[in-house]
Amino acid sequence: MRPDLGRLGIWAQEYKLNPTLVAELEAMGYGTVWLGGSPDGDLRIIDEFLGAATRLVMATGIVNIWRDEATKVAAAHRRISDAFPGRFLLGIGVGHPERTSQYQRPYASLVSYLDILEAEGVPKDELVLAALGPKVLQLAADRTAGAHPYLTTPEHTRRARQLVGPETLLAPEQKGVLTTDAQRARELARSVVVFPYLSRINYLQNLRSLGWTDNDVAGDGSDALIDALVGHGNPAAATAPISAHLDAGADHVAAQLITEPDVDPRAGYATIAEAVLQSQSSKPL
Numbered sequence: 105m106r107p108d109l110g111r112l113g114i115w116a117q118e119y120k121l122n123p124t125l126v127a128e129l130e131a132m133g134y135g136t137v138w139l140g141g142s143p144d145g146d147l148r149i150i151d152e153f154l155g156a157a158t159r160l161v162m163a164t165g166i167v168n169i170w171r172d173e174a175t176k177v178a179a180a181h182r183r184i185s186d187a188f189p190g191r192f193l194l195g196i197g198v199g200h201p202e203r204t205s206q207y208q209r210p211y212a213s214l215v216s217y218l219d220i221l222e223a224e225g226v227p228k229d230e231l232v233l234a235a236l237g238p239k240v241l242q243l244a245a246d247r248t249a250g251a252h253p254y255l256t257t258p259e260h261t262r263r264a265r266q267l268v269g270p271e272t273l274l275a276p277e278q279k280g281v282l283t284t285d286a287q288r289a290r291e292l293a294r295s296v297v298v299f300p301y302l303s304r305i306n307y308l309q310n311l312r313s314l315g316w317t318d319n320d321v322a323g324d325g326s327d328a329l330i331d332a333l334v335g336h337g338n339p340a341a342a343t344a345p346i347s348a349h350l351d352a353g354a355d356h357v358a359a360q361l362i363t364e365p366d367v368d369p370r371a372g373y374a375t376i377a378e379a380v381l382q383s384q385s386s387k388p389l
């Protein structure tokens with residue numbers, strides 16, 4: 105049975121999370137916390153985070169298939185699911201060719217990894233793929249609960265929904281900055297987007313497929329591109345892309361809050377939850 109992610113989650117790397125914060129995020133109404141980056145495949149930290157909450161789901165965004173053997177990851181899934189049934193979603197992906205010397209035949213390697221996970225008993229409903237292009241989106245629909253696209257736009261979500269049909273889970277990540285200072289918002293956005301993503305071929309290909317030009321993706325990225333990838337402004341404006349993803353067919357959106365260095369994100373997380381709840385008032389988070 106597919107874990108109930110809710111409509112809104114938080115995406116954050118491990119160093120930005122702790123059990124107390126996870127419990128607070130649950131109290132704010134978030135359904136899922138995505139452990140971002142490439143967490144170690146034994147996923148011991150997931151047990152600690154789930155133990156701090158009562159119903160919240162933890163998901164990985166994502167475990168890199170080149171870093172950890174599928175048997176190790178399957179064992180971690182089994183351990184977590186036995187202890188916290190229905191509260192863990194395993195996200196896996198191939199990562200970036202620029203960072204992985206073993207990066208060869210990524211699609212075939214991903215299929216083989218899925219074969220091992222299946223043989224080890226990982227249910228497809230508790231598994232998602234990092235997916236951008238149509239081939240891997242279709243694989244996600246065929247072999248897993250669905251897809252976790254990263255650094256995309258609501259237009260990508262609309263196209264993905266048309267491709268995979270109504271039953272496949274779509275859970276995109278969406279960045280946001282809570283400030284009305286547009287210049288500072290773009291500076292903070294670029295600090296997260298430009299390196300490494302505007303030098304990664306898979307993201308560049310996806311952005312070009314969405315109509316962005318070479319000029320848009322060159323250097324620090326055009327203001328238009330940065331604004332499309334990272335919401336900013338007052339709470340309603342900064343979270344508008346989240347609602348746009350949901351309206352375009354996403355089942356769930358993983359919000360990544362970008363803040364000034366050393367700023368406690370708790371107030372920002374509460375603001376995001378409240379703003380999205382207001383904009384989606386007819387639908388619970």
